[in-house]
Amino acid sequence: MSRWKPDARGRLIKAAIELFAERGYDATTVTEIAERAGLTKRTFFRYFSDKREVLFYGSEELERIWLEALTATPTDASPLAAVMAGFDPIAELFEGRLPFARLRAEIIMANPELQERELIKLQRLAESIKAALVERGIAHDAAMLAAQTGLTVFHVAFARWVAQEDPTAFRRLIDESLDELSEVITAEPAATRRSSG
Amino acid sequence: MSRWKPDARGRLIKAAIELFAERGYDATTVTEIAERAGLTKRTFFRYFSDKREVLFYGSEELERIWLEALTATPTDASPLAAVMAGFDPIAELFEGRLPFARLRAEIIMANPELQERELIKLQRLAESIKAALVERGIAHDAAMLAAQTGLTVFHVAFARWVAQEDPTAFRRLIDESLDELSEVITAEPAATRRSSG
Numbered sequence: 001m002s003r004w005k006p007d008a009r010g011r012l013i014k015a016a017i018e019l020f021a022e023r024g025y026d027a028t029t030v031t032e033i034a035e036r037a038g039l040t041k042r043t044f045f046r047y048f049s050d051k052r053e054v055l056f057y058g059s060e061e062l063e064r065i066w067l068e069a070l071t072a073t074p075t076d077a078s079p080l081a082a083v084m085a086g087f088d089p090i091a092e093l094f095e096g097r098l099p100f101a102r103l104r105a106e107i108i109m110a111n112p113e114l115q116e117r118e119l120i121k122l123q124r125l126a127e128s129i130k131a132a133l134v135e136r137g138i139a140h141d142a143a144m145l146a147a148q149t150g151l152t153v154f155h156v157a158f159a160r161w162v163a164q165e166d167p168t169a170f171r172r173l174i175d176e177s178l179d180e181l182s183e184v185i186t187a188e189p190a191a192t193r194r195s196s197g
Numbered sequence: 198m199s200r201w202k203p204d205a206r207g208r209l210i211k212a213a214i215e216l217f218a219e220r221g222y223d224a225t226t227v228t229e230i231a232e233r234a235g236l237t238k239r240t241f242f243r244y245f246s247d248k249r250e251v252l253f254y255g256s257e258e259l260e261r262i263w264l265e266a267l268t269a270t271p272t273d274a275s276p277l278a279a280v281m282a283g284f285d286p287i288a289e290l291f292e293g294r295l296p297f298a299r300l301r302a303e304i305i306m307a308n309p310e311l312q313e314r315e316l317i318k319l320q321r322l323a324e325s326i327k328a329a330l331v332e333r334g335i336a337h338d339a340a341m342l343a344a345q346t347g348l349t350v351f352h353v354a355f356a357r358w359v360a361q362e363d364p365t366a367f368r369r370l371i372d373e374s375l376d377e378l379s380e381v382i383t384a385e386p387a388a389t390r391r392s393s394g
Binding site for chain 1: 275276313316317338341349352375378379382
């Protein structure tokens with residue numbers, strides 16, 4: 001039934017998510033998580049520095065596969081194309097995780113401290129993406145704009161994905177978000193800009 | 198000489214900025230700030246909850262004038278045009294503040310905790326802008342994309358502004374950043390998107 005492999009880390013994540021769903025994030029203790037997973041508190045702390053980190057473990061994996069895809073694109077790809085390349089493996093990774101992602105999103109939405117943590121993690125991700133673009137010879141500001149655009153599109157698509165039922169929809173929702181962003185920006189009358197291409 | 202009016206809050210901000218510049222943010226205490234301002238520690242805490250908040254006092258003013266300009270635009274203005282309207286009064290506000298803004302940016306850049314605080318403040322600002330757009334009848338996602346675009350453009354323009362010498366350049370740098378963002382997004386080959394019109 002479970003999507004988590006029977007490793008200690010996976011069991012701890014599964015137990016934590018169950019308990020957060022049942023009794024709320026704040027009311028759940030590390031001791032309870034370890035007990036539910038059939039492990040000791042000491043084992044918990046071998047894998048996670050605190051309860052909060054259980055929710056953010058996936059963000060390292062996300063960053064790793066995003067950067068791998070980015071650096072694998074041809075060097076003449078546009079900055080945004082390099083950023084967008086990450087969404088293919090990310091969509092694949094996400095396919096099996098919709099129920100978890102939805103529950104996680106609900107927990108984070110209900111807790112301002114977790115919202116801040118999520119925000120900081122996403123911003124660190126944007127900075128890593130920017131740095132990877134700069135390393136490819138992209139100018140600093142163009143790299144920053146492409147990285148922020150990628151994160152904005154990710155943010156909107158992710159919120160849509162957890163609010164619908166098709167686990168495979170993520171990549172399509174990314175494209176839709178980028179289209180909409182493009183419309184929002186081109187809908188701006190050229191008169192308010194210095195030049196228009 | 199000083200740009201700060203001789204009110205207690207202004208004196209505290211001026212004293213704090215001087216001390217942060219002289220001996221670093223971490224090494225400066227609230228007691229020292231109050232002393233330098235010729236005020237008591239108790240007075241300090243009437244205006245600021247902690248040392249950190251001295252650096253972030255201006256963000257409330259920024260949000261207020263941005264939202265005022267946004268809500269004053271005609272209701273048929275595009276979401277991004279409504280967001281961009283904020284940059285006229287913001288540029289005016291900033292004109293006299295380049296030395297302060299530069300010093301503040303240096304302090305924040307040197308301190309990860311302050312970077313996180315800045316990030317959270319900027320994200321709260323994006324959320325307020327989004328909410329103001331939604332109130333005007335803009336769809337949630339379009340509002341979010343326009344607000345994030347505004348913040349991205351703000352972020353890039355601000356970094357450029359503090360790195361140059363012309364205090365009046367802010368509005369022009371905003372336009373340049375928006376142009377560049379538009380280029381980054383339209384440089385993306387249409388083939389990677391679902392639709393391109």
